[in-house]
Amino acid sequence: MKARVGVLISGRGSNMASLVEASHASDCPYEIVLVISNVPDAPGLAFAAANGIPQFALSHKGMKRVEYDSIIDGVLRDANVEYVALAGYMRLLSPEFVAKWAGRIVNIHPALLPAYKGVDTHQRVLDAGETKHGATVHIVTAELDDGPILAQAEVPVFPSDDVDALAARVLIEEHKLYPKAMADLVRRR
Numbered sequence: 001m002k003a004r005v006g007v008l009i010s011g012r013g014s015n016m017a018s019l020v021e022a023s024h025a026s027d028c029p030y031e032i033v034l035v036i037s038n039v040p041d042a043p044g045l046a047f048a049a050a051n052g053i054p055q056f057a058l059s060h061k062g063m064k065r066v067e068y069d070s071i072i073d074g075v076l077r078d079a080n081v082e083y084v085a086l087a088g089y090m091r092l093l094s095p096e097f098v099a100k101w102a103g104r105i106v107n108i109h110p111a112l113l114p115a116y117k118g119v120d121t122h123q124r125v126l127d128a129g130e131t132k133h134g135a136t137v138h139i140v141t142a143e144l145d146d147g148p149i150l151a152q153a154e155v156p157v158f159p160s161d162d163v164d165a166l167a168a169r170v171l172i173e174e175h176k177l178y179p180k181a182m183a184d185l186v187r188r189r
Contacts, residue, residue: 005033006081010074013044014171015087015108015178020051022179023142029186034079038091054079060091069097085182086140095142098131101109105140106185108178110170112136112152117145122163122170132156133166135174137181151181 001074002023007016013035020032035048046109048055056075060068076084086107098105111121113136125133134154139147157166 003029003082003189004033004080005083005182006036006076006079007032007043007085007087009035009037009042009087010039010090011042011044011088013042013047013087014045015174017047018175019085019087019179019182020047024140028179029183030048030083032082034076035073036054038068038089044088048069050189065092065094066096069094073097073100081183083186084140085178087178092144093140098140098142101140102140106150106182106183107138107140107145107147109136109145110167110174111145112154113145113149114142122166125157126161126163126166130157131168135170135177137178143181150185152179153177165182178185 005019007019009016016035022028023031024057032053035045035055037045037057038060040059042057045055045057058071082104084105086105092137111125112134114130115125116136122133132154134152137150139150141147153176155169155173
């Protein structure tokens with residue numbers, strides 16, 4: 001029996017797609033059973049629909065964070081989700097939500113944590129003159145991009161890099177890293 005994973009997205013959902021594609025392997029210990037978005041027209045929802053995965057979309061605008069997260073928690077629980085994967089979900093989660101899913105909610109971040117928490121990581125790495133960059137999969141805690149690290153992938157930063165080139169190279173690694181880290185987490189439990 002595969003572990004049931006719900007994925008939260010806000011955009012194109014390319015990391016969600018990598019999780020879905022990996023889940024089709026017979027030895028993968030998880031399956032994606034639900035995709036949720038806070039952006040009702042997020043392109044990733046179309047991918048989920050095309051792959052027969054139920055979706056739920058509700059704009060967070062005009063709602064208090066705790067109220068919105070409570071709705072999302074209910075939708076996840078109604079689908080018997082066991083793990084939550086954030087894949088380009090561009091909202092901070094309430095501490096209450098994180099506590100309910102403690103140890104079972106993961107995120108992928110486009111930087112080598114603990115460095116470069118937050119947004120605009122690629123530009124900040126370039127501005128700092130770093131020679132390496134990458135991605136991190138971590139357990140989500142109430143602190144932004146601060147939970148225990150599950151896995152990392154490193155890429156070189158070339159002198160000729162701009163934000164788009166660096167972001168593209170990191171994204172390739174993200175798509176390999178996230179499914180493996182998710183599978184490892186599920187197998188350990």
